[in-house]
């Protein structure tokens with residue numbers, strides 16, 4: 001979704017500013033030999049910025065272009081995390097990814113093609129295309145929100161801008177009226193055939209709390225009725241294993257604790273109906289422990305279906321008991337308890 005060459009062109013000549021905003025002090029932006037910002041020494045390093053490409057050279061830890069330097073400053077691997085580096089640079093340049101395929105009709109399998117609600121589609125596209133990656137400095141309310149929930153962004157790799165984005169001023173509608181505009185975390189919900197079908201919104205305050213609205217977390221109407229069946233917010237993916245959670249924040253907690261690729265199904269109903277890709281061999285279901293048993297039942301249904309399909313599925317419950325006065329316990333609660341105990 002990122003046009004790398006477009007971003008490379010846009011960054012040409014602007015690398016010193018980009019690197020500076022990523023934390024490279026101006027003393028390390030000189031053409032003369034000097035100490036390396038990463039591996040020290042006294043004269044092994046030079047920031048030569050050849051033809052405005054942000055290039056640098058170090059006898060100790062190697063040479064590279066502006067993207068390589070940006071990766072080092074972000075603590076990312078310039079090869080395996082290349083797209084994240086590109087995204088961060090694009091964010092600093094004010095470029096957002098090309099539109100997501102919300103507007104694409106799902107593949108027609110059989111019977112009648114589903115009727116896309118063009119108004120719903122338009123609303124989804126407008127919000128998504130006006131939202132920005134979380135790596136952008138403006139996305140501070142989301143970082144504060146994560147921190148308030150015990151999810152320190154230093155401890156995990158923020159999901160990319162193709163999954164989670166920030167919307168600085170999202171209108172909140174209630175009873176047919178707009179009652180205010182709030183910063184919001186926006187998550188892309190993708191159907192089993194990869195098509196983006198709807199958006200999940202978490203309305204926030206500037207200080208990173210939930211916004212003072214009737215329902216701070218909401219799904220938008222999907223592109224057609226039933227389009228969200230089997231869908232999930234694909235927070236992280238790769239490999240043949242998958243961690244599954246209901247909540248988005250629970251998914252991030254599991255990511256911190258296990259490093260697994262994780263998908264959030266948003267709700268218990270979403271978990272019961274989740275469809276995982278054919279290449280997934282093992283699914284770890286990090287279930288919620290609810291008094292209502294909704295989380296338990298949903299995890300059971302998903303596990304049973306996956307096992308029938310030959311997938312190694314396991315349910316992992318958070319340790320109980322459910323505290324008095326609480327509706328349930330999830331893995332984010334457990335992570336928070338451990339933080340407080342530490």
Ligand SMILES: [Zn+2]
Pocket residue numbers: 036037038039040044045058059060061062
């Ligand atoms: Zn070096």
